[in-house]
Amino acid sequence: MTLNVTAVSYGLKLSQPEVRRLRAALTAAGVTLDAGTRTGNGRFEVYTAGGTLETGPADVDGESALAGLRRAVTDNGVDGVDTAIVPAALRNAPRRFLLMDVDSTLIQQEVIELLAAYAGKRAEVTAVTEAAMRGELDFAQSLHARVAVLAGLPADVVVSVRAEVTLSPGAAELVAAFRSAGHAVAVVSGGFNQVLGPIAEGLGLDYWIANELEIVDGALTGRVLGDVIDRAAKARYLREWAAKEGIPMEHTIAVGDGANDLDMLGAAGIGIAFNAKPAVRAAADAVVNLPYLDAVRHIAGV
Template structure:
């Protein structure tokens, strides 16, 4: 039984030479059904290519998984001038899909805790801990408590200033609107803070969202987190919970993130996408986007951009 895949190439600008390079690598592993077909996008270029994996007598799912791993490894070894993803066609053509994303440096351009820390004069200290946590060198919950402790004594009014400073990633609203236009749900789960995330989530019309709560007493940040920390296990658990509630199987889910705290979520989804991520995250994800356009996620998911 043959297995069908879609190769996606996306970059600020695609060239025929780059597309030929990608097709040549993939062609070593099976039938490439040319030609490349352009995909409408705004601010970047994208194209898709139908690919058929060779059939074998072994179970089709086993063959497809082995083939996909081999192709992805071969593409990673090439110094290609474009981003490339190879996705099972059944995933891109699923009738119902579910998208879940990280927030800081994914849905939005900034790390919120660093914006807050700037008001306390602790930006450098907090940034150093954030980077170590994102690289997986520190336990996320411990690192979060260390960083939040630096915020003790700040007036709650600082959060209003931080909300005003937050900027969505390029194409974020377009991505959410595209998924919603096709009847799919969109969720975010964040190691950041609900006091900043909630108005953003409401503005975008997100279906689900979750973040940590900063403890506030008498109009001042206490330097503590209220309740359980949203860590990597929580993120994966919320993906399972929300996808099940939406009636969408995990293999029709797309997860997007940039740090070690997102790894379990990326592994749980049908396709985990690393967005301008650390090398370790890119290596673990099924696809990577190394450009500022978050709406490239829609290209990988087979969701038309308006």
């Protein structure tokens, strides 16, 4: 069986000797490469090369061969340069579905930490958030504990926090590129609808969902309404929304940074760790260690 793949390498700088080393690592791993192309946007550089990989008779869908190739490239890559190995079928699909995490992915901040600052609890909430993102704590339990410290804050702190939020560099460009090409874009967040809503609407996202802060008599109660958006929910929404768009799961891309994103990264056609925790980088199909979220569009071929 022959598996058609595309190798996409990206870094702040990508010299010709580094390109040759990357090609040598791919060839040594069994890929027959086409001629590659170099692109860049002044912030980072990209090298893309198509190729074929021969798989064994037992590897019916090419998954084990693909995983082995990714490990080989990671082990023999170039410092400061990441390489994603992407099935050509995903990059060539007429429609693709992109699902992203929000905090520390679509945006640069963790919203719960910004809210906690108004309660004078930022340091302790930050410590809990980091432990949860490393997978050391149950996300739902940790969220309830962090939200509890917000009890009594006036509801208009949400407006103040919204003004503090900034998109990750390249986020708007990534969304615009996908949407202008006719693809679907969504976000799913363990954060809060009251902050996410205006951001999602401003970007023109197809779908979005987060947790809902309970507000009574103009103040936060320290509780969230309904079920928490945890790692299982994120994967569920990926499947649900992709099906609604008529897009096969193998043509989906998921991007996130923390343990709460692991299920959706594993379920997607390609799961991308964006400046992520070590456990997430280890589990993902591809990693982006650049500060620029629009590197994802080059991985997806958009």
